[in-house]
Amino acid sequence: MGALLALGGQIRLVPAARRALAVASVLALVVCAGTVWHTLLHPAPAGAPMYARPGASAWASLAYLGAALACGGVLVAALAAERSWLSHPAPVYLGRISYGLYVYHGLALAITDSWVWPVASAFAVTLVAAAVSYHAYELPFLRLKRRFERVSFAPDLDHTPASAGVRVP
Numbered sequence: 001m002g003a004l005l006a007l008g009g010q011i012r013l014v015p016a017a018r019r020a021l022a023v024a025s026v027l028a029l030v031v032c033a034g035t036v037w038h039t040l041l042h043p044a045p046a047g048a049p050m051y052a053r054p055g056a057s058a059w060a061s062l063a064y065l066g067a068a069l070a071c072g073g074v075l076v077a078a079l080a081a082e083r084s085w086l087s088h089p090a091p092v093y094l095g096r097i098s099y100g101l102y103v104y105h106g107l108a109l110a111i112t113d114s115w116v117w118p119v120a121s122a123f124a125v126t127l128v129a130a131a132v133s134y135h136a137y138e139l140p141f142l143r144l145k146r147r148f149e150r151v152s153f154a155p156d157l158d159h160t161p162a163s164a165g166v167r168v169p
Contacts, residue, residue: 001072005079013080021080025073028066035063100130100138 039059078084105126112121
């Protein structure tokens with residue numbers, strides 16, 4: 001969804017349309033999350049795995065597609081605003097540690113599976129692991145990267161090759 005939004009350029013919506021899109025997208029996210037919870041996480045019949053429920057995979061797939069589209073709607077609404085909540089420090093920081101969020105969420109879900117509130121606990125564990133990983137592991141490499149940056153020669157297209165000191169055959 002982000003790549004498609006990047007192709008679109010500047011987004012302009014009147015405030016009423018932006019609010020309607022945001023509300024509809026958030027409601028769609030709630031419906032999709034409820035669908036996933038009901039089809040995948042709701043207790044299955046005794047002795048049957050959760051994914052063995054008839055049609056669960058199809059409903060979950062549709063719900064994930066709907067969630068992706070709804071997230072796109074939320075992003076469009078946010079990008080169409082003059083001042084977006086995406087520029088707030090919290091989402092910016094989440095963007096910085098997003099790779100760690102992606103890497104550690106599976107491990108956090110496995111660790112917190114038997115905890116009291118497993119999803120909320122997994123979210124907290126993922127946030128802590130991603131932040132520690134970013135500051136202790138990723139950031140030193142990002143700082144080290146600056147030492148090895150090189151600027152390669154790129155021909156200046158606005159000037160003749162002679163003015164750039166390069167002779168073109």
